Amino acid sequence: MKSISPIVAFTLLATVAPLLAGCGSSTAASKSGSEPAGAASSKEPVTLLNVSYDPTRELYEEFNADFAKHYEEETGTPVTIEQSHGGAGKQARAVIDGLKADVVTLAIAYDIDQIAELTGLFPKDWQKRLDNNSCPYTSTIVFLVRSGNPKQIKDWDDLVKDGVEVITPNPKTSGGARYNYLGAWGYALKKFGNDEQKARDFVKKLYENVPVLGSGARDSTTTFVQREQGDVLITWENEALLALKELGPEKFEIVTPSVSILAEPPVTVVDKNAAAHGAQEAAVAYLKYLYSPAGQRLAAKHFYRPSLKEHAAPEDLERFKEIELFNVDEVFGGWPEAQAKHFNDGGLFDVIQEEIASSK
Amino acid sequence: MNASTLPTTLESPESWQVAGPQLRTATEESTWVRWLLVGSTLTFLTLVLFVPLAAIFAEALRKGWAAYFASFNNPNFWSAVKLSFLATGISVPANLIFGVAASWAIAKFDFRGKSLLITLIDLPFAVSPVVSGLIYVLLFGMTGWLGPWLSSHNIQIIFAVPGIVLATIFVTFPFVARELIPLMQEQGSEEEQAAVSLGANGWQTFFRVTLPNVKWALLYGVILSTARAMGEFGAVSVVSGHIRGKTNTLPLHIEVLYNEYNFVAAFAVASLLTLLALVTLVLKTTLEWRIQRDLEEAAKSE
Numbered sequence: 001m002k003s004i005s006p007i008v009a010f011t012l013l014a015t016v017a018p019l020l021a022g023c024g025s026s027t028a029a030s031k032s033g034s035e036p037a038g039a040a041s042s043k044e045p046v047t048l049l050n051v052s053y054d055p056t057r058e059l060y061e062e063f064n065a066d067f068a069k070h071y072e073e074e075t076g077t078p079v080t081i082e083q084s085h086g087g088a089g090k091q092a093r094a095v096i097d098g099l100k101a102d103v104v105t106l107a108i109a110y111d112i113d114q115i116a117e118l119t120g121l122f123p124k125d126w127q128k129r130l131d132n133n134s135c136p137y138t139s140t141i142v143f144l145v146r147s148g149n150p151k152q153i154k155d156w157d158d159l160v161k162d163g164v165e166v167i168t169p170n171p172k173t174s175g176g177a178r179y180n181y182l183g184a185w186g187y188a189l190k191k192f193g194n195d196e197q198k199a200r201d202f203v204k205k206l207y208e209n210v211p212v213l214g215s216g217a218r219d220s221t222t223t224f225v226q227r228e229q230g231d232v233l234i235t236w237e238n239e240a241l242l243a244l245k246e247l248g249p250e251k252f253e254i255v256t257p258s259v260s261i262l263a264e265p266p267v268t269v270v271d272k273n274a275a276a277h278g279a280q281e282a283a284v285a286y287l288k289y290l291y292s293p294a295g296q297r298l299a300a301k302h303f304y305r306p307s308l309k310e311h312a313a314p315e316d317l318e319r320f321k322e323i324e325l326f327n328v329d330e331v332f333g334g335w336p337e338a339q340a341k342h343f344n345d346g347g348l349f350d351v352i353q354e355e356i357a358s359s360k
Numbered sequence: 361m362n363a364s365t366l367p368t369t370l371e372s373p374e375s376w377q378v379a380g381p382q383l384r385t386a387t388e389e390s391t392w393v394r395w396l397l398v399g400s401t402l403t404f405l406t407l408v409l410f411v412p413l414a415a416i417f418a419e420a421l422r423k424g425w426a427a428y429f430a431s432f433n434n435p436n437f438w439s440a441v442k443l444s445f446l447a448t449g450i451s452v453p454a455n456l457i458f459g460v461a462a463s464w465a466i467a468k469f470d471f472r473g474k475s476l477l478i479t480l481i482d483l484p485f486a487v488s489p490v491v492s493g494l495i496y497v498l499l500f501g502m503t504g505w506l507g508p509w510l511s512s513h514n515i516q517i518i519f520a521v522p523g524i525v526l527a528t529i530f531v532t533f534p535f536v537a538r539e540l541i542p543l544m545q546e547q548g549s550e551e552e553q554a555a556v557s558l559g560a561n562g563w564q565t566f567f568r569v570t571l572p573n574v575k576w577a578l579l580y581g582v583i584l585s586t587a588r589a590m591g592e593f594g595a596v597s598v599v600s601g602h603i604r605g606k607t608n609t610l611p612l613h614i615e616v617l618y619n620e621y622n623f624v625a626a627f628a629v630a631s632l633l634t635l636l637a638l639v640t641l642v643l644k645t646t647l648e649w650r651i652q653r654d655l656e657e658a659a660k661s662e
Contacts, residue, residue: 049603057620084602085619097501098511099519099601119502218619226623246621 045078046279048286051101053088053175053265054218055239059302060105066298067289071282079282087216088175095119095270102274102283105267107175107217109133110335112268122271134266136290137304140325141176141183141263143255144224144233144240151231155257156187159232160205167230169220170213171343175265177217178343180234183261185342186331190259204352225252236263238303241319262325416634419627431617431625439605440613440629446521447596447609448589451529455585459536460578464570466537467544468552481537484530492530493598496523519601524609527595532588536581543577543651544570547658573658576650583647587640591633 052060064081071079084091084099088107095101096118106112109127116124127134145153151164159166169177181203188202189195211230214220217239224233225247232255233240240254267287274283289295293311300312305320332338342348389397421428431437462481466474484492498504500517510517517523551573555565571578593611600607608616610633617626 054619082603082606084604085616086602094519094601097497097503097518098507098516100516222619222621243621 043075043077044278045080046282047080047082047277048102048274048279048283049082049084049100050103050105050286051084051091051095051099052105053091053107054085054216055176055236055242056105056265056302057083057085057218058242059238059299059304062302063290063295063298066294067286070289070294071285075285077282079286081286085218087169087173087219089173090216095121100273100276101270102279103267103269103287105265107263107265108178108335109264109266110339111175112266113335115270121273122268126268127266129268130287131291132307133264134268135264135307136267136287136295137265137299137306139237139263139265139304140260140323141179141234141257142237142240142260143257144221144235144243145231145253145255147251147253149253149255153232153255156184156206156259157191159184159209159234160202161209164209164232165211165230166206166209166232166234167220167224168210168213168234169216171349174214174216174220176236176239176263177213177220178338179236179261179263181342181349182328182332182338183234183257186261186326187257187259189331190326200348200352204355207352208356237305237320241303256321256323259324259326262327264327413634416627416630419623420631422627423624427624428628431622431628434625436605436608436616437613437625437629440608440610443521443524443608444590444610447525447528448586450525451532451589452582452586454529455533455536456578456582458533459540459581462537463540463544464566466541467547468549468570478541481534484532484534489531489592489594490598493527493595495530496526496599518599519603520607523599524596524607527599528589528592531592531595532585535585535588536578539577539581539584540574543574543655543658546655547573573654576647576654580644580647580651583640583643587637590636 050060050064060081060083064083068079068081071077084094084101086094088111091099092104092106092111092114095104095115104112104115112126113124116122116126130136143153143159145151151161152158153164158164168180171177171181184203184206185199188199192198192202212223214223217235220233221235221239221243223229225243235243237254244252244254267290269280269283269287271280274280290299291308293308296306296308296311297313297316300306300316303319306312309317328335328338332341340347420431462477465471466478496518499506500510500523501507502511506517517526551569552565555569560568591611592609593615596609597612597615600609600612602608602612602616604616610629614626614629614633617623617629
């Protein structure tokens with residue numbers, strides 16, 4: 001019996017130590033969290049967490065610094081903005097699972113609808129709270145090809161040709177990928193006089209040319225530009241313009257198709273999360289600032305089409321080609337319908353993928 | 361069979377002598393087989409190990425040393441370093457205590473469910489790291505079992521530091537125990553029994569007899585779990601929430617840099633983790649030698 005006591009002691013220690021360690025970690029975390037806000041100020045500093053999708057990294061990096069300066073000047077409250085990026089579907093899932101976002105700035109309204117529906121953290125009619133359906137900026141879907149356009153890709157038709165490798169992410173996890181898919185579908189509907197079956201065949205042929213589905217827009221971009229896979233990348237216009245800027249215009253070309261889809265990435269405040277730590281006011285101001293002349297100028301600078309063109313620099317606007325755009329509401333009857341028909345489990349995208357897999 | 365073959369062998373004893381030199385030992389392959397084996401191993405290692413390893417440093421230094429060092433001059437990098445050290449600093453001691461307790465119990469005592477316990481310790485090796493992360497999301501997430509209760513008490517586990525620490529503990533906890541159990545079993549409990557019979561109490565027995573006997577294996581386990589804790593990506597990625605400057609560990613920071621077309625910085629940070637791995641390898645080899653010696657001594661003393 002005597003020899004058993006060390007075991008008991010150790011088992012006890014083993015169970016208690018992680019708890020002790022856990023306490024230590026939480027105090028350490030809160031300490032480091034308050035460090036940057038230690039500056040002397042008349043008002044309590046606030047922190048905002050912006051949970052966003054993939055290609056907005058560069059936009060929000062500059063916008064956050066600009067807003068923090070503006071907000072402190074206006075209200076005297078220092079504000080720190082934290083950023084999280086990833087595939088829009090994955091990010092929405094994280095907020096639903098408890099990531100404490102104060103604002104979400106995601107790729108498509110449907111993902112934000114899901115958060116509202118499953119968590120009740122903000123009202124379901126959130127999209128009416130800000131102008132332009134809560135989309136301070138828009139974009140569209142274009143193609144990125146290698147310099148000289150070796151496969152002569154001009155329009156959506158060229159993506160379904162034999163021997164063309166197409167890079168696009170997985171619509172299950174990426175908002176941009178859903179736009180890519182619907183863009184192709186919408187083009188085919190227009191081309192074949194609204195023949196659903198022909199549109200389906202067209203999209204199936206396109207996905208037969210996709211060797212691998214990335215998890216998010218940025219993942220697919222690095223696959224195309226860094227790992228040099230594929231002949232054409234279907235992506236956001238802003239992502240294509242950024243890739244051109246970052247990686248050299250001599251290496252790639254942007255191809256604008258004859259028709260494309262209007263991408264509307266919306267934003268909203270996650271009311272209950274923001275209110276829980278007194279950041280409601282700052283969160284609202286943050287999103288409103290996106291519509292301000294400064295916010296609109298930055299959006300255009302970072303390759304998003306501003307909703308208020310008059311505030312953008314003319315040389316930034318020049319980069320956006322005139323293009324015939326259709327939107328999700330017109331062609332697909334809105335996001336909930338498009339999602340249920342195409343992207344939910346067992347939806348058309350799954351069926352098409354299964355057909356492709358079984359024919360291989 | 362034996363009855364019919366036996367006489368023939370007896371009849372020709374010379375054939376024994378002829379057959380003798382033709383008996384092959386395991387290492388007596390012809391030269392070309394040996395070279396083929398060595399050659400293919402080296403080719404394989406070059407392709408999957410040395411070339412990628414060299415590529416990390418080549419990419420990191422592509423724009424020179426100045427750009428390389430500039431990669432570390434970034435607050436998000438330092439917060440990732442701090443978080444990685446914090447997660448490692450908590451999970452390794454926790455696993456050290458758990459590992460010693462578990463292997464002590466398993467090696468020195470007999471009890472029901474012992475083999476089940478050994479199997480359970482191995483669980484994190486068998487489970488994909490992503491699943492390990494998801495376990496915590498299911499437990500502590502808002503839609504999970506404990507999420508709503510935790511949230512109403514203002515406790516944040518996942519998408520915060522505690523979740524990252526928990527995930528790291530989970531993926532590293534077999535290392536120490538797996539190293540200690542075989543050694544302790546080999547050593548048996550005679551020395552402890554002798555100590556107790558001479559009047560040592562439990563703590564004295566542990567610190568003066570058991571611990572000195574296993575110190576090298578213990579250190580080995582600690583080094584392995586440190587390396588894994590610093591490098592863990594999958595499980596931590598699931599519970600992190602990817603808030604830059606706050607919940608990104610070093611491997612997650614590398615992913616962020618890579619995704620921002622900041623390839624030099626991504627590979628520069630990756631080269632740090634690689635250097636850490638190389639140091640680990642050297643320490644590991646040294647310790648393996650010492651543990652081997654301990655094992656031999658244990659075998660001799662029996």
